[in-house]
Amino acid sequence: MKINKNYLNLEASYLFSTIANKVKAYSEANPGKHIIKLGIGDVTLPLCKDVVIAMERAVLEMGVQDTFRGYGPEQGYDFLKTPIKEYYSKHNVSLDIDEIFISDGAKSDLGNILDLFDTDNTVLVQDPVYPVYVDTNIMAGRKIKYLNSNAENGFLPLPTENDKADIIYLCSPNNPTGAVYNKEQLKQWVDFALENNSIILFDAAYECFISDETLPRSIFEIEGAKKCAIEFCSFSKTAGFTGTRCGYTVVPKDLVYEDTMINKLWLRRQTTKFNGVPYIVQKGAAAIFTENGQKEIMENINYYKENAKIITDALDKLGIWYTGGTNSPYIWLKCPNGMKSWEFFDYLLNNVQIVGTPGSGFGENGEGYFRLTSFGSRENTIEAMDRLLKHSLANV
Amino acid sequence: MKINKNYLNLEASYLFSTIANKVKAYSEANPGKHIIKLGIGDVTLPLCKDVVIAMERAVLEMGVQDTFRGYGPEQGYDFLKTPIKEYYSKHNVSLDIDEIFISDGAKSDLGNILDLFDTDNTVLVQDPVYPVYVDTNIMAGRKIKYLNSNAENGFLPLPTENDKADIIYLCSPNNPTGAVYNKEQLKQWVDFALENNSIILFDAAYECFISDETLPRSIFEIEGAKKCAIEFCSFSKTAGFTGTRCGYTVVPKDLVYEDTMINKLWLRRQTTKFNGVPYIVQKGAAAIFTENGQKEIMENINYYKENAKIITDALDKLGIWYTGGTNSPYIWLKCPNGMKSWEFFDYLLNNVQIVGTPGSGFGENGEGYFRLTSFGSRENTIEAMDRLLKHSLANV
Numbered sequence: 100m101k102i103n104k105n106y107l108n109l110e111a112s113y114l115f116s117t118i119a120n121k122v123k124a125y126s127e128a129n130p131g132k133h134i135i136k137l138g139i140g141d142v143t144l145p146l147c148k149d150v151v152i153a154m155e156r157a158v159l160e161m162g163v164q165d166t167f168r169g170y171g172p173e174q175g176y177d178f179l180k181t182p183i184k185e186y187y188s189k190h191n192v193s194l195d196i197d198e199i200f201i202s203d204g205a206k207s208d209l210g211n212i213l214d215l216f217d218t219d220n221t222v223l224v225q226d227p228v229y230p231v232y233v234d235t236n237i238m239a240g241r242k243i244k245y246l247n248s249n250a251e252n253g254f255l256p257l258p259t260e261n262d263k264a265d266i267i268y269l270c271s272p273n274n275p276t277g278a279v280y281n282k283e284q285l286k287q288w289v290d291f292a293l294e295n296n297s298i299i300l301f302d303a304a305y306e307c308f309i310s311d312e313t314l315p316r317s318i319f320e321i322e323g324a325k326k327c328a329i330e331f332c333s334f335s336k337t338a339g340f341t342g343t344r345c346g347y348t349v350v351p352k353d354l355v356y357e358d359t360m361i362n363k364l365w366l367r368r369q370t371t372k373f374n375g376v377p378y379i380v381q382k383g384a385a386a387i388f389t390e391n392g393q394k395e396i397m398e399n400i401n402y403y404k405e406n407a408k409i410i411t412d413a414l415d416k417l418g419i420w421y422t423g424g425t426n427s428p429y430i431w432l433k434c435p436n437g438m439k440s441w442e443f444f445d446y447l448l449n450n451v452q453i454v455g456t457p458g459s460g461f462g463e464n465g466e467g468y469f470r471l472t473s474f475g476s477r478e479n480t481i482e483a484m485d486r487l488l489k490h491s492l493a494n495v
Numbered sequence: 496m497k498i499n500k501n502y503l504n505l506e507a508s509y510l511f512s513t514i515a516n517k518v519k520a521y522s523e524a525n526p527g528k529h530i531i532k533l534g535i536g537d538v539t540l541p542l543c544k545d546v547v548i549a550m551e552r553a554v555l556e557m558g559v560q561d562t563f564r565g566y567g568p569e570q571g572y573d574f575l576k577t578p579i580k581e582y583y584s585k586h587n588v589s590l591d592i593d594e595i596f597i598s599d600g601a602k603s604d605l606g607n608i609l610d611l612f613d614t615d616n617t618v619l620v621q622d623p624v625y626p627v628y629v630d631t632n633i634m635a636g637r638k639i640k641y642l643n644s645n646a647e648n649g650f651l652p653l654p655t656e657n658d659k660a661d662i663i664y665l666c667s668p669n670n671p672t673g674a675v676y677n678k679e680q681l682k683q684w685v686d687f688a689l690e691n692n693s694i695i696l697f698d699a700a701y702e703c704f705i706s707d708e709t710l711p712r713s714i715f716e717i718e719g720a721k722k723c724a725i726e727f728c729s730f731s732k733t734a735g736f737t738g739t740r741c742g743y744t745v746v747p748k749d750l751v752y753e754d755t756m757i758n759k760l761w762l763r764r765q766t767t768k769f770n771g772v773p774y775i776v777q778k779g780a781a782a783i784f785t786e787n788g789q790k791e792i793m794e795n796i797n798y799y800k801e802n803a804k805i806i807t808d809a810l811d812k813l814g815i816w817y818t819g820g821t822n823s824p825y826i827w828l829k830c831p832n833g834m835k836s837w838e839f840f841d842y843l844l845n846n847v848q849i850v851g852t853p854g855s856g857f858g859e860n861g862e863g864y865f866r867l868t869s870f871g872s873r874e875n876t877i878e879a880m881d882r883l884l885k886h887s888l889a890n891v
Contacts, residue, residue, distance in 0.1 A: 101615060106763060161550075210767060216496060374740060377776055378738045379739065379773075379775065
């Protein structure tokens with residue numbers, strides 16, 4: 100038996116384990132110090148009440164003969180797909196219900212979708228990048244091209260002739276930079292994809308953080324996108340589902356390559372290699388879309404957005420350059436005084452006991468940058484920024 | 496963008512939709528008739544009490560700040576992996592905890608595992624076969640060899656020189672035939688795999704139906720299997736989790752091909768393309784392994800096993816040949832009087848209003864055979880067999 104040797108080309112990622120080790124070492128050497136973690140992308144607020152009630156009910160249903168549910172549709176229940184369809188229509192995107200596929204999260208489907216595409220396709224990702232886009236394509240042996248995302252282009256690069264590729268990843272609001280494409284910029288990407296017969300894999304996992312009504316939450320707000328894009332979304336950040344696992348993928352029926360409907364290929368993939376998301380979890384996700392559910396999750400999202408404002412206010416006072424923070428849970432800052440990413444990591448840990456993520460962990464263009472997240476508690480976020488402000492960074 | 500053209504080689508499976516259409520047509524033409532469905536592989540009993548209680552608690556935990564859980568380990572929580580490890584040790588199989596990976600079901604992992612293997616490998620499946628083994632390999636463009644499983648070999652074929660292949664699928668207790676390999680037979684497969692550097696993908700989804708203590712529940716009961724096999728199991732049939740979605744995959748650390756530990760490759764695959772099973776669901780699954788949980792699920796399994804006995808007793812009286820039914824939820828019978836599978840399907844539907852699955856839907860060797868399942872209700876199973884016995888099949 101021959102293994103898939105592409106796996107041997109994967110680089111081991113030590114980013115988060117290195118962070119954990121450094122934090123552990125510091126913590127052991129300085130047992131009295133309170134370390135504040137603003138590095139990871141996981142949420143901290145619990146599930147909202149309506150989601151809990153809906154899941155409790157669903158659990159009880161599963162224990163009673165008459166309401167027990169066995170195998171559900173692999174592509175998800177209509178009781179969840181219907182409110183998602185309505186959510187899109189509020190943003191002027193009209194979808195058919197069979198263009199929506201319920202998933203166990205954006206990460207799974209972002210990897211699994213690649214099943215449908217020839218390994219001979221070239222892939223375009225931005226640097227810095229969410230590592231999953233890169234690793235899943237290395238696993239399949241695809242050629243990867245990198246597009247510079249940097250301060251000059253505001254971490255929102257636009258396509259040029261050099262960037263032609265078959266599969267294009269876009270993430271907006273971006274992880275890790277927090278930058279958000281506007282409609283005109285996204286239109287350039289859609290036109291570029293249509294001209295070059297490319298497909299765009301649009302990661303919309305952070306769309307719920309967009310407050311600016313002029314910014315697109317979905318690529319399907321852009322004309323022509325249904326002919327060249329698949330959208331991945333998740334309830335992880337929208338409703339704190341990181342440990343509950345539910346999201347959705349939108350595959351328009353207008354998406355046709357080599358005379359083949361991608362929607363049909365995906366349905367075939369899912370019915371063959373997937374058995375759907377738990378009934379209980381889908382019931383919980385559906386509760387997000389009730390009037391009260393929407394109110395509750397907006398309270399949580401606003402809590403994180405206020406955290407982001409606390410962080411960006413502090414950075415403004417300190418004169419530190421950043422992207423994100425307004426329509427995104429991530430704040431991507433330039434390390435002060437020309438420090439490198441890991442240098443700044445050590446500096447913050449040692450001087451103010453704040454943990455963030457070194458930008459260089461997301462790619463070469465991340466060097467000299469640093470990611471903070473707004474997913475911490477209010478108390479910790481305030482305390483961390485107080486420490487930053489009190490500790491004059493001029494000392495660096 | 497070029498699609499994965501292997502998908503175009505998939506044959507559309509109309510098996511279950513054809514059944515549904517025939518049943519619908521009959522039902523509309525004969526509105527008064529009570530149709531009994533013993534065709535599908537879905538369970539009918541609700542989740543047992545301890546599982547419900549555990550999931551209720553977990554749902555409540557998720558709604559409270561202090562007990563909320565975000566991202567969990569992709570490979571599953573130790574609170575579930577530990578009792579699985581203990582379950583194996585009861586059957587004299589010693590596993591390390593990091594050889595166990597919690598999945599959202601055997602079907603997902605049976606498809607996803609193929610990521611790790613070169614597309615150039617040849618695949619051996621048995622005919623009749625669970626269609627997922629075939630389709631997932633067609634999607635990847637692998638060459639598939641078929642091994643005849645038939646009445647002559649008791650639907651338990653053993654390997655010969657002609658059957659050399661890189662990837663070998665075994666399912667025992669078998670779907671669809673219900674046949675179960677004994678240790679000596681399984682040893683032949685393990686030796687064959689070791690000799691030929693093959694890997695066995697062992698589908699143990701129905702292991703809980705084995706009552707005969709001499710029959711192996713796990714391929715790892717066979718010496719040498721840890722060097723050549725991966726095992727897939729599921730709580731779908733064990734505890735009625737078809738709509739709750741949880742299973743596990745055992746990848747031994749001794750499994751090494753081309754100097755590469757398959758366990759490490761799988762961990763890399765799962766951490767990159769998967770985000771774990773919902774905390775709530777894992778808590779429910781862990782409750783299966785408590786003393787009371789085991790008692791409760793055994794009651795359910797015995798309920799289905801008694802259904803199987805009711806079916807096989809009737810077949811015995813009618814002198815109909817079958818496999819399965821004793822250590823399996825499936826009964827695989829030879830259609831009486833030389834009828835073909837679909838002929839017998841129509842005959843049963845029209846004369847006694849019983850719905851089963853035509854064996855020809857599982858492969859060429861299934862022609863002339865028919866699958867019944869024990870997953871119906873007791874009442875329906877008794878009623879169906881009464882009808883069969885009263886309706887002298889001599890009339891056929």
